[in-house]
Amino acid sequence: MxxxxxxxxxxxxxxxxxxxxxxxxxxxxxxxxxITCDPDAREELVRAGGKPQVPCLFIDGVPLYESDDIIARLSKGFEN
Known part of the structure; x- marks a missing residue:
């Protein structure tokens, strides 16, 4: 899936x-x-992640913060 x-x-x-x-x-x-031009996105980010910190990658609704961690995760591909 x-x-x-x-x-x-x-x-x-x-x-x-x-x-x-x-x-x-x-x-x-x-x-x-x-989140600077979409107030709904900011609200969603805070509601789901608990804070307005960016960048934030949501994977199936689970937040991942920190640019290096996001890049490392994206480097692994999209099937994991």
Missing amino acids: ARRYELFIMPACPYCQKVLRFMERCSIEMPLRD
Whole structure:
């Protein structure tokens, strides 16, 4: 069964940019939620993750924080 991925970001965040650059280099696409222009995304991030910290990768609704951890997880592929 395919997992559901969603990345919460703020464009001005350097850590978000780090993850986005990695995704671009690796041709990884997934839904992006910009919490600066989407108040519903910010609310969802806080409700599900407990804090408005970005970048935050949700994998089947489970939050993963920290750019290095997100990149490491994305490096493993999408089936794990």
